Structure formats: structure tokens, C-alpha cells
Amino acid sequence: MDNDKLSSKTAGKPIRCRAAVSRQPGEPLVIEEITVAPPGAYEVRIRIICTSLCHSDITFWKLTVPPACFPRILGHEAVGTQVLDWDCESECGWRVVSASPTRQGIKVGL
Template sequence: MENQGPKPIRCKAAVCRAAGEPLAIEEVVVDTPKAHEVRIRIICTSLCHSDVTFWRMKDLPDNIPRIFGHEAFGYQSSPRFDSMSSKDVLDDLPTSRCTRIFP
């Protein structure tokens, strides 16, 4: 069988559906990496002060549902660049908010 490359995956995430409400652990779909992107297998992440501030806002900006936790540690899991390997450790990943994974 020929390898067709990376495919969308399912994983769990702590999702904010409403300001100040408990985060819900939900299954989400992560799209296939696009050009100049890599998929990261996240080992751990945390909520920083700005995550908590946005989560507690009464007038949360119109970008819900939202997955907080942009400070992460993980490994590359979809080889895309010759200069990186699956053993490369990546940390403190500056990412934009996740909004495209929800129907």
C-alpha cells in the first residue's frame, strides 16, 4: 500500500464554549498540514495569563469556540522539512487561535 502522506487526525482538546464556563474536553479534528506547516505531537501545554484573561472576559471576542494553550512542548509528527526530524523537540510555539476545526 502506498503512503498517501499525512491525513486529518482526531485528538482531545480543552475547548472554551462560553466566557468563564468550565473548559470541556472534546474530540476535535486537526486538518492535514499545509505548505510550510508541520503537525506537532503536543506532549504538554499550559494556560498563560492572557489565556485566563480572555477566558474570564464577560464580553469575550467573537472567536468562540476556542482552544486555549499556545505555550506548548512537543515533537514534529509529520515530516515536512529536511532540516527537521521527528526527534526534534519544539517548545513555546507561538500559534494563532484555533477556529477552523469546528463545524
């Protein structure tokens, strides 16, 4: 799908996408459809091209004591394309690489 079509169709709206979800420590991951809120201030929407599970994902997947938190979405090392900016003024279509654990408010190089 063309990035411009995706950004114009979904600007300001939640989207549905797939995620590898861990419901309980050590249980098999399940690919589930989830709802993702629209980007807030200083956030962007990224179409993920590829992601992987690393050692820290496996560590958190096995945790049974704090900071264990379930359900949890794994796969924080991703490559993708920016498709929507919080103000829709920046250029969509940039390639994005993040090797940092992602969480709300983290800055991603675009």
C-alpha cells in the first residue's frame, strides 16, 4: 500500500495491526490483531517492515517477578517506514531504524 494513501486514510484514527503477544511468562507467543491509537505529540506512525526478538525480549518473556508485565508485546528492534507524523507536515516515507527498546515518548531517528 502506498504510504500517502495509508497516512491520509488513517490520520487521527486508531489502526488495527498484528503483534506478537505474550500472555503469560514462557508461554508461546500468539500473533494477535491489536488496536493502536493515532500518534500523539512528538510521536510518529511506522509501518514495520521487519522486527526480531533479541535476548532482552526473551528475558522479559520469561520473567515472573517485577518488572514482569503481561500481556506484553515483544519485538522492539524494528525497521520500518514512517507513514504518519503527529503534525502531518514532515515528509512521509523515510526509512526508520531503532535499536533501542521502544516505549511511549522515546525518540526515534527519522
